[in-house]
Amino acid sequence: MSHAIQFDQLRLPGEAEELRLEVRAFLADEIASGGFDPAASVLRGGFDRAFSRRVGARGWIGMTWPKRYGGGERSFLERYVVTEEFRVANAPTGAHFTADRQSGPVLLKYAPEHIKNDVLPRITRGECCFCIGMSEPNSGSDLFAASTRATPTAGGYLVSGTKLWTSNAHNADYMIGLFRTSPPTAENRRHGLTQFLVDLSRSGITINPVRNMAGRHEFNEVVFDDLFIPDDHVLGEVDGAWKQATSELAYERSGPERFLETFYVLPELVRVLGGDPDTRGAEGIGRLVAQLHALRRMSVSVAGMLEAGKEPVLEGSIVKDLGTVWEQELPARARDLAAFVDAAPGNRATFDELLEFATVIAPKLTIQGGTTEVLRGIIARGLGLR
Amino acid sequence: MSDSLLLDTTTRIFEDLCDPRTVNAARDGKWKDTLWEALEGSGLTLAWVPEEHGGAGAGLADGFEVLAVSGRFAVPVPLAETLLAGWLLAQAGLSCPVGPMTVAPSRLRDTVTVRGDGTLAGKAAAIPFAAAANTLVVLADRDGAATVVRVDRSECTIRTSQGFRDDGRDLVELDGARPVELAPLGPGLGSDCLALMGATVRAVQIGGALEAILALATDYARERVAFERTISRFQAVQHNLARLAGETAAAVAAAGSAADTVATGTGGDDALFLEAASAKVRAGEAAGTGAAIAHQVHGAIGFTEEHVLHRFTRRLWAWRDDFGSESEWAVRLGRFVAAAGADDLWPLLASR
Structure with a gap:
């Protein structure tokens, strides 16, 4: 089409569907043996290093990476299946998901060989947790306003400043941080930022909890006070991090986690409405299912294009925009549709508990990882409007 | 292509x-x-x-x-x-x-x-x-x-x-x-075959028409000057067009998936029903939302007989009604999902 939005038709291949059955069997065993509790994972957080090690032992972390770094050299479509089955089962992937999706691929592309050899195998074993140090008190959506400074010193850099909203920093072993190494230039305000691998066990780092409105400690303030980072921990081009960000965005934005974060509400809605819902309930379920099916088909399509070596940045942004708005609206729409369900004790207790939780976390869904407004700006640029 | x-x-x-x-x-x-x-x-x-x-x-x-x-x-x-x-x-x-x-x-x-x-x-x-x-x-x-x-x-x-x-x-x-x-009718086809095929056909056409009005509205926004700049420079207009692009993409993807299912005959009756019903619901929704945005971007000129926009939008409104509206297919799909039960919902979606 004229504006080059392309969603190639793709069905997941046979090996991915075989893997799906393996993953479901693993998850069913885990739940049956008390390895994790799905509802507790939703309501009380999904960080469990022991679980991540068991996932690593199955070869399902870093599964697309080269074998010499502990990866499985499997396809991006196989990873897709693992991601969606884990998400739908509400499995506690918090200790490995960030490294698997984002940090590992950055290291693969930009880290020196000895660091790849050291860190990547530990990630694939589920032993190494990452966080992302991007946002700052005065730099959220406007990433290029970051002011935490990395100043050259003998053998490396000294970092001072503050990162904010850093999910999982209090649990993580490493951060991939974005720091200012030069001022922006008149021609390019994105110039001057560099990505670094930060070992969080070093001195010079203070991590302060910032509780969220659901009462959870997920994100943090991370304060750097003359933290030393050695030269070999620079990831990619000094001052040129802005060139590195875009191609990663399609991976980060188009996955099933971008529309399945509140999915647990939908089966519970179907349960409380029963096998023979009235017209209103049936229509509500039908629309939600049709919309989710369309989102998933788009997301699978982007996965296929990534596997084929394309860079569907615009398509990935569209998936995240539509997907996060959908998962954010899901609790509100489920609440409406269940309004006339008999409130007899026990009848809808699980539904109500999950619904209330999803309602409370819903505001973050269109903010984290790129706000709706930023995404629509990117889409508009893709349309040639800016 | x-x-x-x-x-x-x-x-x-x-x-x-x-x-x-x-x-x-x-x-x-x-x-x-x-x-x-x-x-x-x-x-x-x-x-x-x-x-x-x-x-x-x-x-x-x-x-x-x-x-x-x-x-x-x-x-x-x-x-x-x-x-x-x-x-x-x-x-x-x-x-x-x-x-x-x-x-x-x-x-x-x-x-x-x-x-x-x-x-x-x-x-x-x-x-x-x-x-x-x-x-x-x-x-x-x-x-x-x-x-x-x-x-x-x-x-x-x-x-x-x-x-x-x-x-x-x-x-x-x-x-x-x-x-x-x-x-x-030949073997393997039921009395709903025309509804399923017709719904898929209309969803595919809706996808094509949405692509056309997205191009029309985008081109227009880059040409039309108001308040001393092209209206494409206004963030409110940009975001409306970004939404139109999203609706277009969703309709094209859902319709393409249903057409592929019909054409390849894979997945069986449940798959065909999920695909055709979802495509008609999603494309029908996109037709309504998308037509409204395209008209809003075009302003008064888009409401004239002289402008081509109505050739697309009037068909979008007609096509979303043909072979089952969004509401009708959603009720059918919702009843199907409810009868199968909550635990079968994800396996159904993941099967496609």
């Missing part, structure tokens, strides 16, 4: 003979005959009819690609309807006449029956191009068996309707009409 000869031929015919601006400015309807002759002459109208019945015997996938392009041109002749009619005749092993055709019913609640004496009973509302078609192909009930009936238009009473002002959406009264030919 496929490099098939069929698709290239179609696109060239549309570009030459039904450019929306040219057609919109035409003072009479002569172009319609020229266009139809070109389509018929190239074999496109009978693409879904096997060669032994006088058709072109093209694959279903090629036909859907042609229909997506027809949506992009808001093609104002019964191409999709004739394709559907030819397909339906072929499902019962019936031969296919030349000339424009249409199918009935197009409303999910309408039923037509074959009486003991072989004549038809019933009526079908909102039949596209009924007055322009020589032949109606009706999916009717004959003693409980789904039966394909070919009937000449002259046998029917047609009450035209103003409606969306395009293409005709006519009430067809079939009481007493004598079929030219009739035969039961």
Whole structure:
């Protein structure tokens, strides 16, 4: 089409569907043996290093990476299946998901060989947790306003400043941080930022909890006070991090986690409405299912294009925009549709508990990882409007 | 995009003979005959009819690609309807006449029956191009068996309707009409086959028309100056167009997935139902939202007869009603999901 939005038709291949059955069997065993509790994972957080090690032992972390770094050299479509089955089962992937999706691929592309050899195998074993140090008190959506400074010193850099909203920093072993190494230039305000691998066990780092409105400690303030980072921990081009960000965005934005974060509400809605819902309930379920099916088909399509070596940045942004708005609206729409369900004790207790939780976390869904407004700006640029 | 000869031929015919601006400015309807002759002459109208019945015997996938392009041109002749009619005749092993055709019913609640004496009973509302078609192909009930009936238009009473002002959406009264030919549907097909196929066809066309209005609205926003700059510079306009792009993408993806399912025949009945129902719901929703955004971006000029936008938006509104609206398919899909139960929901989605 004229504006080059392309969603190639793709069905997941046979090996991915075989893997799906393996993953479901693993998850069913885990739940049956008390390895994790799905509802507790939703309501009380999904960080469990022991679980991540068991996932690593199955070869399902870093599964697309080269074998010499502990990866499985499997396809991006196989990873897709693992991601969606884990998400739908509400499995506690918090200790490995960030490294698997984002940090590992950055290291693969930009880290020196000895660091790849050291860190990547530990990630694939589920032993190494990452966080992302991007946002700052005065730099959220406007990433290029970051002011935490990395100043050259003998053998490396000294970092001072503050990162904010850093999910999982209090649990993580490493951060991939974005720091200012030069001022922006008149021609390019994105110039001057560099990505670094930060070992969080070093001195010079203070991590302060910032509780969220659901009462959870997920994100943090991370304060750097003359933290030393050695030269070999620079990831990619000094001052040129802005060139590195875009191609990663399609991976980060188009996955099933971008529309399945509140999915647990939908089966519970179907349960409380029963096998023979009235017209209103049936229509509500039908629309939600049709919309989710369309989102998933788009997301699978982007996965296929990534596997084929394309860079569907615009398509990935569209998936995240539509997907996060959908998962954010899901609790509100489920609440409406269940309004006339008999409130007899026990009848809808699980539904109500999950619904209330999803309602409370819903505001973050269109903010984290790129706000709706930023995404629509990117889409508009893709349309040639800016 | 496929490099098939069929698709290239179609696109060239549309570009030459039904450019929306040219057609919109035409003072009479002569172009319609020229266009139809070109389509018929190239074999496109009978693409879904096997060669032994006088058709072109093209694959279903090629036909859907042609229909997506027809949506992009808001093609104002019964191409999709004739394709559907030819397909339906072929499902019962019936031969296919030349000339424009249409199918009935197009409303999910309408039923037509074959009486003991072989004549038809019933009526079908909102039949596209009924007055322009020589032949109606009706999916009717004959003693409980789904039966394909070919009937000449002259046998029917047609009450035209103003409606969306395009293409005709006519009430067809079939009481007493004598079929030219009739035969039961082939094995493996049920009485809902026309609804599923029609819904998929309309979803594909909606996707094409949305692509066209996205391009129109984007181009317009980059040209139109207000408050001393092009309106594409306003963030409110940019975000509206980004939403239109999202709706377009969702419709194209859902429709493409359903068309692929129909064309490859994979996944079985449940898969086909999920795909066709979802495509019609999602494309229908996108048609409404997308048309509204395109009009808002165009302002007053888009509300004129002179501008081409209405050629697309009026068809979007009509197409979302044909072969089941969003509400109707959503109720069917919701009942299906509810009856299967909460634990089967994800396996159903993941199966596609």
